[in-house]
Amino acid sequence: MDKREMTNEENYHFDVTGYLIIPGVLTPDQLKACNEALDQLGNTASPSCVSSCAGLHFLRDHPVLTQYVEAICGEDFLLDRSPHLLEVNTNGSEDARVPLSGGSEWQDWSRAYRHHSGTRFCQGLRAIWAIADVNEDDGGLVVVSASHNSSVDAPQDLVSGDDDMGLVVQPTLQAGDLLLCAESVMWGIRPWQGQGPQRLLECGYISAGVRPSAASEITGEDDTMPEWTAELTPVQRAVLHNPNRGYPPPVVHSDGKTVSLSAEPGILHPSIYKRDPDSGIDEKEFFHWDLCGHLVLRGVMDADWLAAANEAIDANPDQISTGGSAAGDSKPLAGTGVGRSSMGNPWQLPAPYGEPFQRMIAHPALIQRMNWIMGSGYECMMCNGFLSGKGSSGHALHANGYPPRVANHYRQQNGRVYSEYLNVAWQLRDVTLADGGFVCVPGSHKTHYPMPDGIRTCDNEMDMVRHIEMKAGDVLLxxxxxxxxxxxxxTGEQNRRMIFFQYRSRNLYAP
Ligand SMILES: [Fe+2]
Structure with a gap:
């Protein structure tokens, strides 16, 4: 079989989001055969019944699938789980929510996703065949995009489904599509609201050398330990290799002087650090920042402040300059040729007009976040008002986690995030999708692949470019x-009103 090189677009999508949809892999005849096989098995077919159905076996060996698995998991990959129907949750009530599982913290190396020294390790991969369509708002399978690259504990509200934090994505699929999903991506099953049955068949693959899922089905009851081990203590036997050991394995405790066997198997992996409830960091904000690379602080400015800032701009039209396009060669971002308007240094406007902008420089809500985002010692480098009118161009997408440079370094380690350049955008008016404005690719700060040209120009957004809606008074970091x-x-009727600041960390210097 030919080895498949994934395109940069495919690598970028999978690396940033943790999943990838390959459209239209199954032919109409193959789909028909799958649906007939499932009809015959009936809706209540057991997973083993589906797995052993000969008519579905071709799904696990499909050449398109195996080429992708080889590219992602490495050439000695193994089938870990045969095709089985994803759990169907047809009780439409919210109570039927199943908590999300997965996410990269804590890391299960046997299923982890990581880049190291130029090599991608994707140790577990779910391959999900859409045998029937999954439309928008159908429910069913949901994922948290980019969570395979998260090294922060997910907030409990997100896991339980009480707060999706704007991060839970329900992939839409057409019958015949193939969804590939890193196994460390957070995922769950929401109540199914679709018209027909949810028909998603999943197979699992793992890299060579890691623990197969079947290990969890071993009961450990058939003792195959050699005779000489009968003299050993239970602890010694628990630690000795046992080909028939169950999973999770036995836990042995020690205080350094004595050892004892835990009554229940499980995982013990002590940490030197404890979560600090007094850190002053909101855990949802921390998770969101690390996952996406941006954060919106809601309602920082009150009505009086907003009025003063807007009035300051209205009263100083002579300070507004109009330039050209920032769309580059992008057609989708070109606008209708109206120049982009801006106001340089609004904080320098004559009194009383500069004051509403000076108040933004070191506002407590901002300082509180910047202290954990960058560590102290940051400097505010510039302030600019973005005031463009209807028809003015957008801005070609730029910046990325790759190629790595001093200024785009980002890391989370030991409960701290390290960010070197921060942009802060204060909204003086509501911004909806109908207005246009700021867009980003959440998770792209961690990618190891170049930004595809279609993302840069928005000619091919690959369903990754997100517009961020905000209200007047919100602050985007x-x-x-x-x-x-x-x-x-x-494209808004009213001009854009965004005040833009840039902060540099104490670590950088540019003469
Ligand atoms: Fe920028």
Whole structure:
């Protein structure tokens, strides 16, 4: 079989989001055969019944699938789980929510996703065949995009489904599509609201050398230990290799002087650190920042402040300059040729007009976040008003986690995030999708692949470019050099009113 090189677009999508949809892999005849096989098995078929159905076996060996698995998991990959129907949850009530599982913290190396020294390790991969369509809002399978690259504990509200934090994605699929999903991506099954049955058949693959799922089915009851081990203590026997050992394995405790066997098997892996409830960091904000590379602080400015800032701009039209396009060679971002308007240094406007902008420089809500986002010692480098009118161009997407540079360095380690350049955008008016404005690729600050040209120009967004809706008074923070970002053309009736600041960490210097 030919070895498949994934395109940069495919690598970028899988690396940023943790999943990839390959459209239209199954032919109509193959789909018909699958649906007939499933009809024959009936809706209540057991997983083993589906797995052993000969008519579905071709799904696990499909050449398109195996070529992708080889590219992602490595050439000695193994089939870990035969095709089985994803759990169907047809009780439409919210109570029927199943908590999300997975996510990269804590890391199960046997299923982890990681880049190291130029090599991608994707140790577990779910391959999900859509045998019937899954439309928008159908429910069923959901994922948290980019969570395979998260090294932060997911907030409990997100796991339980009480707060999806705007992060839970329900992939839409057409019958015949193939969804590939890193096994460490957070995922879950939401109540099914679709018209027909949810028909998603999943197979699992693993890299060579890691624990297969079947290990969890071993009961450990058939003792195959050699005779000489009968004299050993239970602890010694628990630690000795046993080909028939169950999973999770036995836990042995020790205080350094004595050892004891835990009554229940499980995982013990102590950490030197404890979560600090007094850190002053909101755990949802921390998770969101690390996952996406941006954060919106809601309602920081009150009505009086907003009025003063807007009035300051209205009263100083002579300070507004109009330039050209920032769309580059992008057609979708070109607008209708109206120049982009801006106001340089609004904080320098004559009194009383500069004050509403000076208040933004070191606002407590901002300082509180910047202290954990960058560590102290940051400097505010610039302030600019983005005031473009209807028809003005957007901004071609730029910045990315790759190629790595000093200024786009981003890392989370030991409960701290390290960010070197931060952009802060204060919204003086509501911004909806109909207005245009700021867009970004959440998770792109961690990618190891170049930004595809279609993302840069928005000619091919690959369902990865996100427009961020905001209200007047909200403040957007984003990784200036690391998160891929830009702007749609301004299409709002009222001019854009965004005040833009840039902060540099204490670690950088540019003469
Ligand atoms: Fe930028």
């Amino acid at each position: 984003f990784l200036a050099s690391a998160q891929t970002h830009g702007a749609y053309p301004w």
